[in-house]
Amino acid sequence: MPAASLVQGEADAAVSGVTHDSRRVAAGDLFVAIPGENHDARRFVADALARGAAGVVTEGPVDVPDGTVVIRVPSTRAALADFAAAVYGPSPERLRLIGVTGTDGKTTTTHMIHAVLEAHGERSGRLSTVGMTAGDGAPPAGFGFTTPEAGDLHRMLAGMADAGCTTAVTEVSSHALALQRVRGCAFQVAVFTNLTPEHLDFHGSMPEYAAAKAKLFAMVAQKSPDGFGVVNADDPASAVMRQHGPRRILSYGIENDADVRAVDIRCEPDRTTFTLTTPWGDQEIVSVIPGRVNVYNWLAAAATTLGLGVPLEAIRAAAEVTTVDGRLESIDCGQPFKVFVDFAHTPHALATVLRTVRPQTKNRLMVLFGHAGGRDAANRAPMGAVAAGLADVVMVTADNPLHEDPAAIAEEILVGAREREGATGDVSVNVDRREALRALVARAEPGDTIVLAGKGHERYQALAEGKVEWNDADEARLALAARGWTTPRSESAEAGRRGAVPQQRAASDGPAEASRVTATPGRKPGGGAS
Ligand SMILES: CC(=O)N[C@H]1[C@@H](OP(=O)(O)OP(=O)(O)OC[C@H]2O[C@@H](n3ccc(=O)[nH]c3=O)[C@H](O)[C@@H]2O)O[C@H](CO)[C@@H](O)[C@@H]1O[C@H](C)C(=O)N[C@@H](C)C(=O)N[C@H](CCC(=O)O)C(=O)O
Numbered sequence: 386m387p388a389a390s391l392v393q394g395e396a397d398a399a400v401s402g403v404t405h406d407s408r409r410v411a412a413g414d415l416f417v418a419i420p421g422e423n424h425d426a427r428r429f430v431a432d433a434l435a436r437g438a439a440g441v442v443t444e445g446p447v448d449v450p451d452g453t454v455v456i457r458v459p460s461t462r463a464a465l466a467d468f469a470a471a472v473y474g475p476s477p478e479r480l481r482l483i484g485v486t487g488t489d490g491k492t493t494t495t496h497m498i499h500a501v502l503e504a505h506g507e508r509s510g511r512l513s514t515v516g517m518t519a520g521d522g523a524p525p526a527g528f529g530f531t532t533p534e535a536g537d538l539h540r541m542l543a544g545m546a547d548a549g550c551t552t553a554v555t556e557v558s559s560h561a562l563a564l565q566r567v568r569g570c571a572f573q574v575a576v577f578t579n580l581t582p583e584h585l586d587f588h589g590s591m592p593e594y595a596a597a598k599a600k601l602f603a604m605v606a607q608k609s610p611d612g613f614g615v616v617n618a619d620d621p622a623s624a625v626m627r628q629h630g631p632r633r634i635l636s637y638g639i640e641n642d643a644d645v646r647a648v649d650i651r652c653e654p655d656r657t658t659f660t661l662t663t664p665w666g667d668q669e670i671v672s673v674i675p676g677r678v679n680v681y682n683w684l685a686a687a688a689t690t691l692g693l694g695v696p697l698e699a700i701r702a703a704a705e706v707t708t709v710d711g712r713l714e715s716i717d718c719g720q721p722f723k724v725f726v727d728f729a730h731t732p733h734a735l736a737t738v739l740r741t742v743r744p745q746t747k748n749r750l751m752v753l754f755g756h757a758g759g760r761d762a763a764n765r766a767p768m769g770a771v772a773a774g775l776a777d778v779v780m781v782t783a784d785n786p787l788h789e790d791p792a793a794i795a796e797e798i799l800v801g802a803r804e805r806e807g808a809t810g811d812v813s814v815n816v817d818r819r820e821a822l823r824a825l826v827a828r829a830e831p832g833d834t835i836v837l838a839g840k841g842h843e844r845y846q847a848l849a850e851g852k853v854e855w856n857d858a859d860e861a862r863l864a865l866a867a868r869g870w871t872t873p874r875s876e877s878a879e880a881g882r883r884g885a886v887p888q889q890r891a892a893s894d895g896p897a898e899a900s901r902v903t904a905t906p907g908r909k910p911g912g913g914a915s
């Protein structure tokens with residue numbers, strides 16, 4: 386720990402936990418008062434002490450009663466991680482740590498690695514944007530972060546080890562690396578997916594963004610002499626990861642030469658098959674997560690697990706059953722068109738998902754998306770351009786606008802959509818996500834594909850007035866039910882074989898609505914979502 390000094394109080398005070406949030410202090414916790422962007426948490430010290438904090442860690446003077454334990458440190462974020470690692474941190478012998486970083490594909494790759502380890506019979510923990518699981522059958526607990534703050538992270542990892550996990554695979558965001566949330570974690574494997582522009586308002590530039598990601602590789606090099614890195618041979622930013630990484634590097638790719646490759650890739654609407662070629666042998670893979678992009682994610686997961694000594698068979702078995710909530714999640718209520726929910730919220734991811742579903746789309750490709758407030762404004766026009774260039778019908782709506790005006794965000798998206806050469810011009814705006822979704826479903830005809838992008842697994846929408854319950858998959862099912870489709874095609878077919886009458890479109894439904902959706906750019910957000 387860098388130069389901590391005890392300013393007052395007993396040096397041997399007992400500490401049972403560590404937290405950075407006064408509202409979550411339990412008796413015996415050490416409260417680390419971080420000077421944040423919005424608040425200097427020293428103003429919450431009295432609150433923390435009233436809740437029973439065992440002491441306070443700060444970068445500057447605090448006004449506290451005599452006898453209160455006060456520890457002064459040069460960096461409270463570093464201290465939060467160091468104290469949390471000391472109080473909770475499972476040793477590398479107890480828990481092997483795998484970190485996955487990159488712009489897109491972290492959650493999916495994290496889930497795939499976890500699934501392969503479990504298919505191999507290895508009890509593993511998993512921490513991702515979707516939530517945390519300790520391999521004990523309990524449903525994942527969500528926490529609204531990709532990588533939580535250090536106190537929570539070390540406590541969750543300890544919980545995994547206590548639950549009998551021998552390995553933990555965690556998503557590591559660039560924010561986490563820049564803000565020292567993973568400091569003190571002894572990663573044995575660092576995995577890199579890809580790098581495209583995102584979070585540049587936080588990191589400043591692409592080289593700085595790459596450097597933040599490369600910290601994960603540097604951590605393996607420094608802490609784990611037997612560890613290794615996994616890089617994407619088809620992404621030039623892998624050179625930065627290699628430069629900072631450990632000696633042992635495994636590469637994966639489709640286009641370029643790599644240790645682990647996919648050949649003979651066959652993309653079908655609901656699955657992708659390919660031959661995995663590796664130094665450990667070849668294996669036919671059938672992935673039930675469709676799309677070429679998920680071949681990359683499987684390659685990253687395969688290189689990681691093969692590098693750890695897991696057999697090819699476990700990868701084959703995991704690929705046949707693994708899906709991830711809100712990642713190319715197919716919504717099937719028996720309707721004669723496809724509906725996918727996907728978490729794509731960057732221009733690159735949006736382009737990827739639209740290109741993925743285009744070949745299987747017999748009629749029109751329709752996309753609904755918006756952009757989050759308070760971040761990455763530079764991505765808004767490019768997302769408009771991507772959608773207008775790759776989809777036939779574009780519906781711009783609200784994502785998580787937070788304190789920003791969703792109509793103004795939509796206008797920024799439209800700038801890109803309008804400038805797109807060769808775009809169809811079928812672009813509408815409705816910032817009420819429920820109305821927008823229903824309008825798109827109402828227009829869908831046989832052979833169309835609808836992509837509901839940006840919110841993936843999320844179960845809320847963050848509006849200026851607070852969070853309201855929302856889930857794209859549930860809302861899509863409701864919209865389909867309103868048109869009379871409630872039974873998945875597989876079940877309808879089964880019922881049909883048994884002689885039952887499969888549930889069909891409501892008689893009153895009539896032919897698919899062909900009229901254009903009216904643009905309502907000034908509408909108040911989320912009115913229908915509460
Ligand atoms: C930009 C960023 O990461 N900000 C983080 C930062 O916020 P901040 O500096 O504004 O904190 P602040 O609100 O000023 O508060 C300062 C301190 O006072 C404390 N506090 C505050 C109020 C109170 O009553 N009591 C109290 O103790 C807070 O817990 C905090 O420690 O420190 C806070 C806690 O220390 C984080 O919760 C917060 O994450 C915010 C919520 C966030 O949205 N972060 C996102 C951008 C993020 O981290 N995303 C990544 C990547 C996602 C991706 O892959 O796309 C992620 O890993 O999730």
Ligand SMILES: Nc1ncnc2c1ncn2[C@@H]1O[C@H](COP(=O)(O)OP(=O)(O)OP(=O)(O)O)[C@@H](O)[C@H]1O
Pocket residue numbers: 487488489490491492493494514531556558578579678679681682711712713727728729730733734735737738841
């Ligand atoms: N390897 C990939 N390359 C490009 N796009 C991808 C890749 N994998 C997934 N995507 C797209 O990005 C979206 C987000 O995927 P995923 O959640 O796995 O990434 P992520 O890096 O975890 O994102 P976040 O950190 O924002 O949660 C997917 O819904 C899909 O559209």
